[in-house]
Each structure stands twice: as C-alpha cells, then as structure tokens.
Amino acid sequence: MKISMAAAECVPFAKTGGLADVIGALPKELAKNGHDVTVFLPKYNVIAEEFVQHFSLIEEIPVSFGGEIKPCGVYKYNDENIRYLFLESREYFGRSKIYGEPDDGERFNFFSIAVLTAMKEMKVKADIIHVHDWHTAIIPLLIKKDNRFKVLGESAKTVLTIHNLQFQGNFATTVFTKGFELDENRFDLSSIEWNGNYNMLKTGISYADKVTTVSPSYRDEILTAAYGEGLEDVLKERKGDLVGILNGLDTQFYNPATDLAIEMEYDHSSIEEKAVNKRKAQSLMGMPVKGDVPLTVMISRLAGQKGIDILEEALPELLQSNELQFILLGSGEEKFEDFFVQLAKEFPDKVAVHIGFDEDLAHQLYAGADIFLMPSHFEPCGLSQLISMRYGTVPVANKTGGLKDTVIEYDRVTQTGNGFLSDFTGNETFTEAVRRALTFYQESGHWEAIKKNGMEADYSWKQSAVLYEGLYQELTKNLSAK
Numbered sequence: 174m175k176i177s178m179a180a181a182e183c184v185p186f187a188k189t190g191g192l193a194d195v196i197g198a199l200p201k202e203l204a205k206n207g208h209d210v211t212v213f214l215p216k217y218n219v220i221a222e223e224f225v226q227h228f229s230l231i232e233e234i235p236v237s238f239g240g241e242i243k244p245c246g247v248y249k250y251n252d253e254n255i256r257y258l259f260l261e262s263r264e265y266f267g268r269s270k271i272y273g274e275p276d277d278g279e280r281f282n283f284f285s286i287a288v289l290t291a292m293k294e295m296k297v298k299a300d301i302i303h304v305h306d307w308h309t310a311i312i313p314l315l316i317k318k319d320n321r322f323k324v325l326g327e328s329a330k331t332v333l334t335i336h337n338l339q340f341q342g343n344f345a346t347t348v349f350t351k352g353f354e355l356d357e358n359r360f361d362l363s364s365i366e367w368n369g370n371y372n373m374l375k376t377g378i379s380y381a382d383k384v385t386t387v388s389p390s391y392r393d394e395i396l397t398a399a400y401g402e403g404l405e406d407v408l409k410e411r412k413g414d415l416v417g418i419l420n421g422l423d424t425q426f427y428n429p430a431t432d433l434a435i436e437m438e439y440d441h442s443s444i445e446e447k448a449v450n451k452r453k454a455q456s457l458m459g460m461p462v463k464g465d466v467p468l469t470v471m472i473s474r475l476a477g478q479k480g481i482d483i484l485e486e487a488l489p490e491l492l493q494s495n496e497l498q499f500i501l502l503g504s505g506e507e508k509f510e511d512f513f514v515q516l517a518k519e520f521p522d523k524v525a526v527h528i529g530f531d532e533d534l535a536h537q538l539y540a541g542a543d544i545f546l547m548p549s550h551f552e553p554c555g556l557s558q559l560i561s562m563r564y565g566t567v568p569v570a571n572k573t574g575g576l577k578d579t580v581i582e583y584d585r586v587t588q589t590g591n592g593f594l595s596d597f598t599g600n601e602t603f604t605e606a607v608r609r610a611l612t613f614y615q616e617s618g619h620w621e622a623i624k625k626n627g628m629e630a631d632y633s634w635k636q637s638a639v640l641y642e643g644l645y646q647e648l649t650k651n652l653s654a655k
C-alpha cells in the first residue's frame with residue numbers, strides 16, 4: 174500500500190512527547206513490511222543541523238492560503254526506506270518553538286493545506302492518508318470538501334489517530350475562515366465547531382474514515398464523560414469506526430543492549446549490569462551513590478494529566494518513612510517544577526531534580542532506576558512504562574488507559590506480572606502501590622522475576638503495525654468495491 178502520514182512531531186527530528194516516538198517508529202515498521210511510506214513534517218528551525226545538512230530541496234510549491242499564495246519549500250530526507258518530506262515556511266515554522274505560539278491554529282492549518290498541495294503538485298499517490306492529533310486532523314475534511322483536493326480523496330482513505338484527546342486545537346472561528354477556501358454551504362458548520370470555537374480535532378473525528386486511539390482501554394474510556402474531554406458524544410457517533418491500537422516501542426532506539434547513551438550496556442541475561450547504570454545515574458544527579466537503596470524515577474511532561482498532585486501527596490510521606498531515592502527529569506507547569514525543586518531542598522540526600530528535556534539523561538535514568546513512577550490521571554497509551562520495562566525498571570502506575578493494558582500486577586504465587594498498579598478510582602492510594610513495590614524490592618528472587626518479565630516481553634511495533642495494516646486494508650477494500 175501507499176501510505177502518507179502527516180504529523181507535527183517525529184523522532185529524531187522534533188519531539189515533545191510520545192507522538193514523536195510513534196511517528197518515528199510506525200512508518201519504519203510499515204516500510205519493513207513492504208509498504209511505500211511518505212512522512213510529511215514541518216521544517217522547524219529546531220531540527221538539528223546533523224539532519225538538516227542531508228535535506229535536499231526538491232520542489233517549491235505555491236500554497237494558496239487565506240487568499241494569498243505563500244511559498245513552501247519541500248525538502249527530502251531518506252532513511253530506512255521512508256521518504257520524509259519536510260515542508261518549509263519561514264513565516265510559520267521559522268521559530269524557536271514547535272508549539273505554544275499564539276498563531277498555532279493558523280500554522281497547522283497552513284501545514285495541512287501545504288501537505289495536500291504538495292501531494293497534488295508532486296503527484297504523491299496514496300491509498301491511505303494517516304493524520305495524527307489536532308495539528309493535521311483537518312486533512313480529512315479538506316479532502317472531502319475542498320474542490321482543490323477532491324482528486325486525492327477519490328483514491329485515498331483517511332485515518333486519524335488521537336494520541337491525546339486533551340489537546341484539541343481549539344481556536345477562534347476566524348482562524349477557520351481565514352485558512353480555508355471551502356464553500357460553507359457544502360458542509361455542516363456544526364461538525365467543526367465546539368463551544369463557539371473552531372475545533373480541529375473534532376473536525377478530524379467527524380470526517381476521518383477511521384479514528385484510532387493508542388490503546389484499547391483509552392478507546393473505551395473516551396466514550397465516557399469522565400475521559401471524553403467534552404467530545405464523548407461526537408466520539409459516540411463514530412463508535413463503529415473508533416478503534417484502539419496499542420502503541421509499540423522503537424526497540425532499536427530503546428535497546429539497553431546497544432544504547433550508547435548509557436554507562437554500561439546490558440540485556441536480560443546480564444541484568445546485574447543495571448547496578449553500574451544506577452551508580453552512574455546517582456552520580457550524574459549528584460546524589461549519594463548507594464546500590465541497595467531503591468531508586469525511583471519519573472521522566473515526564475509536568476502537566477496535570479501526569480498526576481503530579483498525587484506525588485505531592487505521596488512522596489513526602491514515602492521519603493520520610495523509607496530508605497528511598499527519587500529523581501525527577503521533566504519540565505512543564507511552573508507550580509509542578511517548583512514542587513520538585515522544593516522537595517529536593519527538603520530531602521537533599523534523597524531527591525534530585527533536573528528541570529528540562531534531555532534524551533540522553535532520560536536513557537541513563539531508565540537504565541539506572543529500580544522503579545518508575547507513573548501516577549497519571551489518564552494515559553492514552555504511555556510509552557515511558559514500556560521503555561522502563563525494556564530497561565528492566567519496574568513501573569508503578571495508575572490503572573488507566575494504556576497503563577492498564579500494559580502494566581500487569583505482579584503475582585507472588587505464579588510469578589507473573591511486570592509491575593504494580595494502583596486502582597486509584599477505588600480506595601487505594603498510589604502510595605500503597607509504591608509500598609507493594611518496595612516490599613518486593615527486598616525479596617530479590619521476586620524482584621529479579623518482575624524485572625525479567627518486563628524485559629522479556631515483546632513491546633515492539635510488530636503486532637501493532639499488523640493491526641494498522643488490517644485497518645488500512647479494510648478501508649481500501651471498501652474503496653475498490655465502490
């Protein structure tokens with residue numbers, strides 16, 4: 174099949190979170206299975222020179238946007254049988270940030286229109302156009318309702334993957350009217366509006382041929398008011414086309430046996446080498462180097478979703494009553510950053526904090542930690558728990574979304590399971606789940622079993638890619654039947 178993907182993030186070029194990991198890995202797995210994959214990305218200023226120096230300008234396309242013709246350079250970069258096409262607009266992507274700009278709505282409207290313009294001008298054939306999150310979610314609407322791109326819709330079906338329903342791309346309706354050249358009489362305006370705003374994700378949910386989420390449990394959760402972020406009724410209307418496919422992990426990128434970012438490589442047969450990595454992690458973070466003290470770690474965006482409020486409750490008590498170390502690597506909301514910085518001041522021998530984004534340090538911490546803390550209130554899939562397990566680090570997580578689908582409570586009798594789950598919707602606190610982990614940490618036979626169970630499981634993209642292929646096939650079969 175010919176598959177075009179369009180997204181705002183992709184490892185190793187631009188990353189703020191799990192979306193980038195998925196776009197970095199899924200296309201490679203699909204290409205490995207013989208599909209012809211093109212990935213469209215914005216050419217951000219923040220992309221490292223080591224990649225940009227290999228970009229080649231192959232086309233300059235005129236993008237008609239908001240009544241003007243805007244220039245857009247198309248740069249090609251080939252890697253592992255994938256054609257990456259980076260779309261350049263100095264006006265929209267020549268910035269120091271990926272997102273968080275006041276004109277984000279306009280920027281990604283432009284990008285979406287530029288993707289389709291490039292496909293049309295450069296005759297990029299596609300059976301499937303797979304878009305991700307709000308940034309590119311309007312593409313299915315454009316294909317169906319904008320005369321300029323109708324020709325693409327005659328041969329291509331669209332899939333929208335929701336990586337996180339909380340981020341919807343809500344903007345004033347003027348952003349919509351400026352961006353498009355649609356005849357408003359030809360479609361139902363209410364399908365793109367939400368609470369008086371133009372909602373880009375809702376647009377995608379309404380118009381994509383299939384909508385997917387990144388785990389089966391999150392798929393079910395978002396149909397309820399508790400997790401639906403206000404869009405539960407819109408999602409319910411598409412229930413028959415809504416599918417949950419668990420993310421995989423790029424097992425090449427996250428491989429403790431070959432990872433150059435860690436102090437000592439290891440695999441499940443040399444798991445004892447984690448001790449070397451633990452010492453390295455402790456010394457890098459300036460904490461006491463102690464092999465026998467359990468080292469807990471959190472690597473995360475510091476946002477409400479991630480359950481920092483739960484740690485605000487749990488950590489002071491846990492640190493007071495246990496021999497325990499805690500490292501935080503993350504950045505985000507100031508109040509959460511302040512909490513961790515303050516905690517490190519209160520427990521200077523037990524807590525170390527690095528505010529910022531640091532991929533190499535993250536790898537060293539995954540390799541060095543004993544326990545990974547993930548008290549998320551909701552988690553569409555979550556990659557950090559998968560990375561942890563791959564590095565023999567035991568996750569303690571809240572029982573929600575993708576965490577529920579991947580973390581299995583350890584069972585003392587059968588010695589099955591790979592971590593500890595807090596049923597936080599009931600009476601259990603996260604602290605109790607951490608305490609369970611700490612108890613098993615003292616029982617080395619069990620602890621070895623938990624780590625091994627995590628390391629030996631297959632979290633690769635293999636199975637998930639097959640599910641996406643099945644979905645694509647279902648869509649294209651219908652197309653040829655028409």
Ligand code: ADP
Pocket residue numbers: 189190191192194472473474502503504529530531532535554555556557558560
């Ligand atoms: P989300 O996409 O909601 O942020 P995920 O668990 O799906 O959460 O993915 C987070 C990814 O981002 C993981 O690869 C994690 O290691 C990485 N990450 C998060 N914060 C940082 C940070 N401060 N430094 C390095 N990597 C980080």
